[in-house]
Amino acid sequence: MxxxxxAATPAQPTTKRNYPMPxxxxxxxxxxxxxxxxxxxxxERGYPQPTGADLAELQQALFxxxxxxxxxx
Numbered sequence: 001m002x003x004x005x006x007a008a009t010p011a012q013p014t015t016k017r018n019y020p021m022p023x024x025x026x027x028x029x030x031x032x033x034x035x036x037x038x039x040x041x042x043x044e045r046g047y048p049q050p051t052g053a054d055l056a057e058l059q060q061a062l063f064x065x066x067x068x069x070x071x072x073x
Contacts, residue, residue, distance in 0.1 A: 023067035030066070035059045 035058055043049045050058050 020068040
C-alpha cells in the first residue's frame, strides 16, 4: 500500500493542544448529526461511506477524540 504524504506537519510536543477537552455532563453539540457531517466529509474526500456499525464506531472515535476520560475537570 502506497502512503499518501500528509499536507500538514506533525504537531510539535510544545504545541498547546485543544483536545481532548474536559467531558461535560451534557454537550448538545455532540449529536448524531455531527457524526453524519463527519461521515459526509469522509465520503466527499473519496473514502467509502460509513454505514451501520461504521457510524457507531465513528461516533465512539469522535467522543474519545473530543473528551477526556473522567468527566469535567
